[in-house]
Amino acid sequence: MRNNYIRRAAELDAAFSAYERTHGSLPGIVDPQRRETLIEQIIDSEQRVNFTTTLQTRDLDPEATNPLSPAFHPLKAAVLHHRAGELDEAVWMVYLYVHFGRHRIAGWRYIRDTYSAFGSSELQWWTWQRTAGDPTSFRFWLDEHQADYRVAPGRHGFGNHHKYGSLAAWSEQGTGAAFESYVQWVLAAGGDHGQRFASLSAATPEDTFDAMYRSLSAVRQFGRIARFDYLTMLGKLSLADVRPPHTYLVGATGPLTGARQLVNNDPTAGAARELQNALTLLAAETQITPDVLEDAVCNWQKSMDRYIRFQG
Template sequence: MKGPEKRQKAKDLESRLIEFHKEQMPLLGIASVENIVAFVDQLIDSLQRVEYVHKVRQRHISPLRTDPKSNLFDPVRAAMLMASNGQHEEAFWLVFLATHCGRNLRTEWLLARELYGAYENIPWSWDRVAANAEAYSDWLEDNRSIFAGKFGNHRKYESLKRGARGTGVVVRTYVEWIKANGSHVNLIAKIQAQAHNNPRRAFALLYDSMDSVMSFGRTGRFDYLTMLAKVGLAAIDADSTYMKDATGPKKGARLLFDGQIDSRTSHRDLEARVAELERHLGVGMQVMEDAMCNWQKSPRKYVPFRG
């Protein structure tokens, strides 16, 4: 989104927000000019992040993006390339690694590189890990001291250490979830059939089915599933912001509708209001979730958040 297009989109969103505020439901948090401008800017940022991934899929992707020994390694781009080459199981695994590690502002994708086997003769591919998740866990324990990469902001409480919630257990429970359904591709096909090919219903079913994956709560599941959609691995679309277990998005929703982040409005009521507003704006639940979370950190002045 560039220049004139971006300005027109911002103008349209502002107009729709004002219309919603006047005709459907008060938006007390954006009653001031400063707040509505800042919120619109966050919506634009979130839309551009989604749009960017779709654009990258259309470009040439270097094979070096798939090589953990290369500084160019990028698990998201690698997943796109793998998917385009028919290597879907590996693509899903790379999206999982990207989500579990997150992109750190300082070390970028280094941790994902290391977990994929940056210092190994051969990568820890999906086939290799799925065949022996315990061996992968042992390898992590033996080598974690040499890893220099850091977890991203959404995964800042994760750990490489052996333990009940360590990365070894996270990977093992992920492998068990997928293998219980045969494969990633089989899982998606089964869910799509159950959802009668409804993208939002399929998202909800996958979200619920991921409950057994250790340390993948609301944020982890939401990030993983929305990235599967953006990469093109699953025809799903977030049906909700999953407000019940949210922190930043819940504060953002309370501020947006009630004018205060500590209002007592229930998560169910907030979710219903967000759904109504999303239908009016037509931006998608992923954009709503991201924008509300970032906006509540600085509601009067736009601040870009990249963590």
Template sequence: MIINKTDARANITNNLKLVELQIPLNGLHGERIDCFIDQIIHSLRRTHYIDTIKQRDISEARIYPNNNQFDPLKASIFHFKNNNIDEAIWLIYLSTFFGKNIDSGWNLLRLVYLGYNSQWTFENISNNFKEFSKWYKESWKEISSTNSKKNKFGNHRKYSTLDPEKKLNPIDCFEDYIDKVGVNHESLFNFIEENSKIKKVSKFSLIYKYSNYKGFGRMSKFDFSSMICKIGVIESEIDRAFINKSTGPLSGLKDLLDNQNIKPQEAELVFNKINDLLDLGPFRGQVLEDAICNWQKSPNKFKKFSL
């Protein structure tokens, strides 16, 4: 999806006026307005990046971690297009768990996924977890630093650890994920499909609810669930953001309203109302969440904060 900046600005400006009729945005004035709109446009472009990639032919080289073209998200799309759903979701999980670092990129994920003479695909690690655990304990120090470069977790995973002796290390977290998923992801996603109709909530909301994997906080659950929907494994709009459990987005909404005393539960309702009125498309929950979070870091001057 190509985002035309001129058209997007006009639509957002008009829709902000609709928001103001119902919800006074007292923190949005002067140069802050243009800055906020620029963050929304930037967020639209980032959020729809996967849509753009899905339209292209993806080289098979992208799926192999021993290839310098390896990219876990493009690999996930490749596997999804080739009906290897388990591997597509496993790569979404890994990309969420490790994150993309501003300096070392996906290298930490790549080296763990690569293994030693045995790529740790979902099938392989599920069937040979003891072997993975043994290999990881022997390899984690070497993995953490290659070619004089420190391989790190992404910015949002800064409290994560590679040390197998510490809590929430990859061995413990992967084991928890595999135990909860089972032999494949089919039963979980059948459950999501069926209960979405029964409970009349979005499939995205249910994925989020049931993504209580070890080491996953609110942001990891949100990113994991969003990517599953954007790649198309589950077809659902990203209609919410669960900001009542957030830090940056909740802080940003308070600044937008110029109301530091609003309760998290009420803030969630207000966010959803603004989200609907702005009409930012099928991924609107993530678009607005990302935009508000980045805007509050620099409300008067537009800055790019995302990779």
């Protein structure tokens, strides 16, 4: 266990022990090494959440909004746009962050290249206003620049959660269709993100999260992981009043395997909805938020006997 997290590790171990005294042992972490590895993954997941939420209190470099600057960072850009009263642009940054992801070598390259229209003047950038105003023109632009994505120097690619994504302009499974369907989803409520979010507002932040999660099925290339990541990020950045009510294991792969391993000590045993309910109880009684728990069990099941640090 890393020295700087010994106290938090002890707190998590005590929380698991308290849960097990009431509900019985968690078969997947009876082995002490597997238990410690899961605790380390939970700590990593919590640190990623903490980094995001603390962005709102930091002095951020204005260049973080500039896709041509080395300082560009889509989440920092979202915070800066929100501070400037530009909710649409802030949420657009979150959408781009989720759709393209961060490549382990190329970083934010796909977001930079697309948002900046390959280094065009600022008036030509694919901001929310420009993209939402004419998504068909974006698709024509994307089609015309397919070769530019491939020949520009250096590595390129989508992030890990969307590593099989497509830049195709006209395919129903490509970025062109994804952008246009997202624009349509937002505009269907009246004209901007604020109206879209208000139209799905429910009694609690958890109910709103679930309503938005279901509604986002209309957006192409926005499956379970993308919807969950998009909504949790909106909540963490205070762009929408949402909180996940539970893990979303129906349709999941890695998180479902991790839940099966944790609850049943068998990566193939257990129905998704039943395990989702089991993790909901575990999250509530250990005070581990559903997004942290889902992320942690997903990473834990990749290497249960030896801690490996994953980037998200």
